[in-house]
Amino acid sequence: MLYKIFRWLFHLTTKAYFRSIYLQGKDQIPPNGKPVIFAANHPSSFMDPILLAVHLKRALYFLVRGDVFKNKFASLLFDKLHMIPVYKPDLSPGQTHKNEMIFEKCHAHLGRNSNVMIFPEGTSKTERRLRPIKTGVARIALGAEAKHNFELDLTILPIGLNYSNPHYFKSDVFVNIGEPIRVSEYKDIYIKDPREAVLQLTERVKTELEKRIVIIEDEQLEKLIQQIEILYRSKLRDESKLEGKAIQDFYLSQDIVKAVEYYAKNKPELLKDFEQKITYYLKELKGLKIRDTQIRTSSVSFKFLWTLLYFTIGFPVFLYGFITNVIPFKLAEFISGKILIREDFVGSIKIAVGMLVFILIYGIEATLFGTFTNVLWGILFCISLYPAGLFTMDYFKTYYKVQGTIKYMRLFMQKSNLVTNLKTTRQELVDELENRKKEFLDQREV
Numbered sequence: 154m155l156y157k158i159f160r161w162l163f164h165l166t167t168k169a170y171f172r173s174i175y176l177q178g179k180d181q182i183p184p185n186g187k188p189v190i191f192a193a194n195h196p197s198s199f200m201d202p203i204l205l206a207v208h209l210k211r212a213l214y215f216l217v218r219g220d221v222f223k224n225k226f227a228s229l230l231f232d233k234l235h236m237i238p239v240y241k242p243d244l245s246p247g248q249t250h251k252n253e254m255i256f257e258k259c260h261a262h263l264g265r266n267s268n269v270m271i272f273p274e275g276t277s278k279t280e281r282r283l284r285p286i287k288t289g290v291a292r293i294a295l296g297a298e299a300k301h302n303f304e305l306d307l308t309i310l311p312i313g314l315n316y317s318n319p320h321y322f323k324s325d326v327f328v329n330i331g332e333p334i335r336v337s338e339y340k341d342i343y344i345k346d347p348r349e350a351v352l353q354l355t356e357r358v359k360t361e362l363e364k365r366i367v368i369i370e371d372e373q374l375e376k377l378i379q380q381i382e383i384l385y386r387s388k389l390r391d392e393s394k395l396e397g398k399a400i401q402d403f404y405l406s407q408d409i410v411k412a413v414e415y416y417a418k419n420k421p422e423l424l425k426d427f428e429q430k431i432t433y434y435l436k437e438l439k440g441l442k443i444r445d446t447q448i449r450t451s452s453v454s455f456k457f458l459w460t461l462l463y464f465t466i467g468f469p470v471f472l473y474g475f476i477t478n479v480i481p482f483k484l485a486e487f488i489s490g491k492i493l494i495r496e497d498f499v500g501s502i503k504i505a506v507g508m509l510v511f512i513l514i515y516g517i518e519a520t521l522f523g524t525f526t527n528v529l530w531g532i533l534f535c536i537s538l539y540p541a542g543l544f545t546m547d548y549f550k551t552y553y554k555v556q557g558t559i560k561y562m563r564l565f566m567q568k569s570n571l572v573t574n575l576k577t578t579r580q581e582l583v584d585e586l587e588n589r590k591k592e593f594l595d596q597r598e599v
Contacts, residue, residue, distance in 0.1 A: 155233040156212065164207045165539060166508040169546070172323040175399035176208055178330030183308055185211070188263040188297070189333075192290050192358055193312035194366055195272035196279050197319035200501040202270060205312065208328065213270040214262050216255075216289070239289070241275070256293055263297040263307055273358060277497045279319060281369045283362055291354035294336045295343050303340040308333035309358060313365025315403055319500035323546075327399040329365040334358065367406045371417065377424070378413050380431045382406060383445055384579070385586050412593045427585060434578050441571075447561045448572070448579050460555060467548055474545030477538050481507075481514035515539075 167174065183189055191213065195201055202215050214235045231238075237258055240249045259269050271293070274284040290309060298305050313329035334357055343350035369375050382402075389405045390398065416424040438445060485507040492502055515538050523531020565572045 156235050159234060160206055162508055162512070163203050163504070166504055166511075167204060167207055169539075169543060170322060170504055170507070171326055173325045173399065174204070174208065174328070175326070175397065176328045176330065177397075177400055178332075181330050181332055182209065182211070182310065183333060186266050188266045188305060188307045189268045190263070190290060190294055190307065190309045191268060191270045191312055192273050192309050192362070193270070194283055194314055194362055195274045195277040196314055196316060196497065198277045198495075198498045198501040200319055200504055201272065201277065201314055203501070203504065204314070204326065204328070205270060211268050213268050214259070215270045216259070216272075237269075256296060259293045260297040260300055263293075263305065264301065269293070273355075273362075279316075279497045280372075281367050281375065283359070283366060283368060286355055286359040286362070288351050288355045290358055291351045295339060295347065295350055295354065298336045298340070299343065303337045303343075305336075307336045309336060309354075310334075311358060311361035311365060313362060315366055316500075320496070320503070321500075322503070323550075325399065327403050329403065331361050331365050334361065367403065367410060369410055371414070374410075374413055374417055377428050377431070378406075378410055380428075380435060381409050381413065381586065383435070384431060384582060385409070387446070387449060388583060412590065415593055415596075416589065423589075427582075427589075430578075431582055434575070434582060437575060437578075441564065443561050443564065444557065445579070447557065448575050460551070463551065464548075467544070470541060471545050471548040473537075474541035474543075474548075477518060478542040478545060481511045482542075484514065485510040 189211070191205065191209065193201060193205060202213070202217075206213050206215075212235065214237055216239045217231070217236045218239070218241065237255060238251075239255055240251055262269055271290050273286045273290045275287045275289075276284070278284065294307055294309055298307050310333050311331040313327075313331070315327040315329060317325040319326070334354075336354070339350045339354050342353060369378060382405075386402060386405050386409070389408075390401045413424070435445070438448065485503070488510065489499075489503045489506040492506070494502055515535060518538065519531050519535035522534040526534075
């Protein structure tokens with residue numbers, strides 16, 4: 154019951170926090186009644202299990218760090234939230250002997266056709282790479298199948314979590330679900346050599362995860378890759394035959410990474426020269442407080458009548474949503490900003506604090522409103538707060554977009570030569586990228 158309540162609350166919270174959440178491969182998820190181990194990369198602490206628990210539409214049991222189960226209350230609460238402790242030597246010295254019992258618990262859940270969520274990297278860190286994979290997924294999976302004579306029909310489902318930035322409000326996330334790995338395929342190897350079966354299955358999980366995330370091995374190239382994504386991905390998106398912006402951006406980013414790594418290895422001077430030029434261009438935009446999308450667009454316009462109607466008719470709803478949501482929004486922002494934590498916990502803390510603060514303030518506001526009216530009006534008022542808050546955020550988004558367009562139009566009229574030069578510079582950069590893309594593709598075909 155508690156798990157379902159929290160899942161519903163976090164569904165509302167993640168919908169408000171992220172600008173877009175896109176899942177690819179939902180058809181790969183086995184039907185209910187089949188045991189599944191969901192194995193995902195781990196870039197953002199407990200935001201990752203929250204996101205997957207909400208959007209996979211399956212009741213999940215999670216393996217989490219055993220050191221958080223410090224007292225009876227925490228243990229009881231986490232147990233109700235389907236959390237299973239796993240003990241690591243560096244965090245829980247002297248407790249690792251309990252892991253055998255934990256594995257047995259996982260086997261029992263899987264034997265009842267339940268689902269277990271595991272992050273095989275073991276630790277979370279916000280970076281575009283896959284850290285070394287632990288053998289826990291394979292050991293649990295093979296152990297569960299062995300207990301059922303490899304007739305359990307257990308699968309491991311690899312999932313790639315790709316955030317634009319999990320710690321930024323209104324960022325994007327692409328959940329890339331892969332094909333199920335049938336554990337029974339490793340039966341013969343396991344019977345001959347269990348250790349070898351574990352190693353081979355672990356390598357398979359690693360390979361499948363690598364396909365589903367953007368990996369940048371060299372941290373020094375990351376900034377340049379991000380700059381190229383800003384400048385060039387929109388053009389590549391226009392040429393792509395794939396449907397959906399999230400899918401297009403994912404595969405285009407993978408291709409950009411491969412191309413940059415190729416030039417870093419084979420033509421580093423050329424890459425360095427291009428990096429200086431694109432850095433200068435983006436620095437100029439930042440100084441003028443305009444975006445690349447505005448320079449990219451050949452003409453500037455917006456639907457004046459529609460925008461005027463939206464702002465006029467929507468203003469009362471915006472004002473209502475602003476008045477009722479500004480206090481919890483600012484309070485959540487203040488509290489989460491004061492909590493000193495590791496980088497990979499930032500987004501998670503924002504979501505958790507935001508949910509708790511909004512529940513508290515919404516409850517107080519609804520109680521006060523109901524006190525001065527009646528219970529029914531108090532309930533209706535409470536129900537209206539969340540959608541009004543979402544509309545207010547969209548209203549602000551539209552306002553800032555129009556404001557940016559007007560600012561760009563003013564800049565174009567006042568400094569047309571400067572804007573024209575920026576457009577020329579941008580086109581030269583894109584032309585160079587086009588030439589390098591052709592060169593890169595030609596060498597790949599050789």
